[in-house]
Structures are given as C-alpha cells and as structure tokens.
Amino acid sequence: METRELRYFVAVAEELHFGRAALRLGIAQPPLSRAVQQLERRLGVTLLERGSRGVALTGAGAVLLREGRAALDAVAAAERRTRRAAAPAGSPGLVLVTKAGASTELLSKLLDAYAAEPGAVDVDVVLCGIGEQERYLRDGRADVALLHRPFDSTAGLDTEELLTEGQLALLPAGHPLTGRPDLRLDDLGLSGLPLPRWPRDDGSYPDGPGPEVHDNTQLLQLIALGRTVAVLPESVRAHLHDDIAAVPLLDAPPVTTVIAWPPHSRSLALAQLVRTATRL
Amino acid sequence: METRELRYFVAVAEELHFGRAALRLGIAQPPLSRAVQQLERRLGVTLLERGSRGVALTGAGAVLLREGRAALDAVAAAERRTRRAAAPAGSPGLVLVTKAGASTELLSKLLDAYAAEPGAVDVDVVLCGIGEQERYLRDGRADVALLHRPFDSTAGLDTEELLTEGQLALLPAGHPLTGRPDLRLDDLGLSGLPLPRWPRDDGSYPDGPGPEVHDNTQLLQLIALGRTVAVLPESVRAHLHDDIAAVPLLDAPPVTTVIAWPPHSRSLALAQLVRTATRL
C-alpha cells in the first residue's frame, strides 16, 4: 500500500464525498475514484458504500481510516524527524507542545530551569488546541508535550507526573453561589447558568444550552459576562481578574499535569528536559 | 514520502550494500540507487555516506531507519487490520503472540477461561522468537501479546500485570551448587560454567565463552549436558526433568508476565480477553 493511496482514501473517508476530497487533494475527481477502486481491489475489501446520496464507510473502511491516519502520521513523523536530525545546529533542539492557556506558570518555570542546565538546547514552544497534543507528538511536529489527565489521553505515550491540583468553580463576580466557602459539582446546576460546550475531536460542537468555546480566554470572558460557569484547575487563579470569583470544588476529579513523549525516543536533550521537569 | 521509497531506503540501510538490497527487493541495482538519491534530494538530507567500500549511515539516515521501520510497520498494520475487519466470521477473531516456551501454563489457563466466556471468539496463538512480540503488535500480525518484564519492553503499549514470580538457577543435576538451599547471582560465577549467549535484536550474538542459544528447549538441553547454567522464572519448573536441578535465587529480579496490546485498540473481544486474564 502506497502512502498516496492512503492519503486519497483518508481524504474521501473524511469528506464522504469524492468531489470535495479531490478538491482538497488538488486532483480531479476521476483519478480519485479510480485510485480508491484500485485500493479496494488490491485489498479485496469494500471500504465504501456508494449510494446515490454520497458515500458511507463500511466497517473495514472505518478501520482503515483510523489505522491509515496513524500510518500517515508515522510517515510524516519519519520525514520531519529526519529533516530535523540533519538540520544545522541553532535550529530548535526540542519542540514542546501544550494547550494554549494551560499550565503557563509550570511551563515557564520548566523552561527557565531547563535553560539553566548545562548543555541545554533551544526549546520551541507550540501552543495547540484542546486535545491536539497527541497528534503533534505522533506526526513529529513536537518532541514532548504537557498533557492534563484525565482530559487528555496518554495512551501509547511515556509520561512523568508533574503536578496534581484540585479544581475550582469559576463564577461571575457577585453570583449568589460566590458566598459559599466551597461547592459540589451538583451545586453548579443551581447556578442558573449553563456549562460551556467544547468542540469534539472532529471540530463540531455537542448540542446544549451553553455557549460554544474553544479556548480559555474566551471562556473567562464569557464567565465574566455572566453567560456561563466553568470548572478549571486551581492554577487558573493567577489569570483571574476581580470580575470572576473562584470557589473550591470538593468532588471534582483532581487534574494531573504530565510531561509526555513518544516511546522509543532516543534524545539526550529530551531526557534532560524530562529530568528537569520531574525535579521542579 | 511514498512507502516504496521508505522500503528501498530501509533495505539499503539494513544491508549497507546496494546490490544485496536490490536483490532482497527483487529489483535491479540502478533503479535502487536512483530512488535513494531522489529521496535524499527531496528531503534535502544526506542519508548515506558512499565510500568505495560499501556505504555507511549518516545520523539522519539512522533516524530515518528507525522512524521508517515504525512507519512501514504502521502501514502494514493498517493493511492487515483492514483485511481482518472485512474477513468473514470464522476467521480468527484475535491473534495472541508470545515467546515460544514461556508462560505455557498461564497461557493455557487463559485460553480455557476465555473460551468459556459467553461471546468468546477464536484465538490464534502465534509463537515468536525472543523480543519479537512488540513487532507483531506494531505491524498488525497480532492483537495482543504476553510479555515478560523486565526482559521485554512495554514502551508504547497498554498493559495489565498477570503474574509476578521469582527466578531460579538451573544447574546440571549433581552439580556441587545443587546442594545449597538457595543461591545469589554472584554464586553462579563459582559454578565453573559460562552463561549462555542470547541473540541480539539484529540476530548476531555477543562475544563470550557460553554457548549460543535461541530458545528454551535448546537451553535446557545444554544445561542437562553440563555446558551452561541459566536463570529462569519459577514457572519453568513444570518443564524440568530430573537431569536439571533448580535452586531459588535470592537476588535475581522478579519476572512479571503482562498482557499487552496496542493503545487505541477498539475491540470488544480484546477487552474481554484482557478482563478474563486479569481475573485468573
């Protein structure tokens, strides 16, 4: 199986539409149809059900979509890491990825501490959207990530725990619940405010009454405006102005910040960064 | 990067010889030279140093060898798993891989217990060489493996521990050390017998006085013949005849048998097998 065939199939499987997929791939529709047909013939497997109203994935097609994405990520990682290995000194020695707006204090302490180590290399910091860190590690765009359990999955990664913290309820300043010394998750239903809706993996939003949000800044602004409430780790306190009140939550699951990297990484710089992180 | 280019490069990087690599790939040498050159041009990276006496890997080439193998495994896994997903009922629902001659009691108990579960699917058992299990999981030849820590690496796999056991010194019957109630690792040096040499990942053997072995049967025979001594988990006891004596080792690291599978596996049958295993 060639990566070209995989790219083609993944595009069609994601778009569920040959025309759009061809557009995305920058080719015409007929070669795309033929390439996917040929892939199906060579595998001896029907991947797509062609109805007159677009296409649908078969069970085997769903498997190939998942596995094919992983394989394409692995190929992309091979290419990027090879280029990086040959890059002249001075280019970033390590790329660290984390969610925008999370663990900022921990991150800056880590970067400072690591930079002070003898033999430290340059560290590029990449900020990505919610839950995208794993992808960055798997396709080689990053060498190491900061993740937050239980929100982010660490399956298939090597990790070290850095920090565990409780969570706070964030409410608009002056909200009635603000007077309580602490809260439980059930109490938030009494706030009269809906919880925000975060995007799913595919970018769409679940249905519900709350506002759609995709980063923390946006969320904090919506809380201050009295449109929503949120549950966030204690470390957000540093970012709060007096228009938002924080109340400890007794029964919210604790959040653990972990440093994660792909298994089989063979980099001294990475090992040193991880060691520095665990010593913080 | 196309998988064809990766296959070609990996073949050359492994053989360190264009002619042999071409033979292995079933093509002539000139197209192979050109394909690798083109790969280097497109990556903008020198992968091989061509000397008049064969070729050598550059640093970037070593990276691409490692990452490229992983990528090719991922592509192979995508292909195999897709075929399996479309295979008619009756074909093996799960493939389990383990080292030949290890954990046989545990394995047969597991297979019996799982087969008795409602909704159990057929389980194929594949026996492989030392340390090959991880490869089977990564390239899709197997769905689940039995591994033995600390010998096998479980990096990048999801695991559950099944059994931890101490290790025994295996000596020829009648050997002087046989009289002792227990031993320490250092004592084995006094046995007058060398330790056996296991193959490395690349199939070659380290230098040393001991005999070369590649499986347990061979090893036990050599012990019985008085040619070597070995350190093995307690569960080998069941396979010993009276020509071999076993003495507990006080300071050998305990061996843990774990059941392991690729992260992100989405199979009910696998989950049920793992649950059965942990309940044994």
Add this chain to the structure above:
DNA sequence: CAGCGTCGATACCGTGACAGTATCGCCTCG
C-alpha cells in the same frame, strides 16, 4: 605497477501507471 574485481553512478530505452478532459448512467428532487 598493471590488471582485475567490486561497487555505486550514469546513459538510454520501453512500458505502465497516473492525471487530465469529456461523457455517461443513475438517483433525487422540484
């Protein structure tokens, strides 16, 4: 030091795979 063998690179050529344009066949919806 000449001659030969080894090994990778280059030259040249034929075939086939891939991409493009035009068009068909089918289904859906107004």
Add this chain to the structure above:
DNA sequence: CGAGGCGATACTGTCACGGTATCGACGCTG
C-alpha cells in the same frame, strides 16, 4: 418529467519506474 448532483467510465498524454549496458573510482593482488 426535466434538471442537477454524484460517482463511474472512456480515452489520451506524459512522466516515473524499472530494465540492460556501461562507466568511473577504488582496492587488492601477483
């Protein structure tokens, strides 16, 4: 029933891939 959307098919040109023959550099050896 006609129009439009969607995927498949027909046909064609070009380029990439693979093969054979040969070159050029280096090392070994008599």
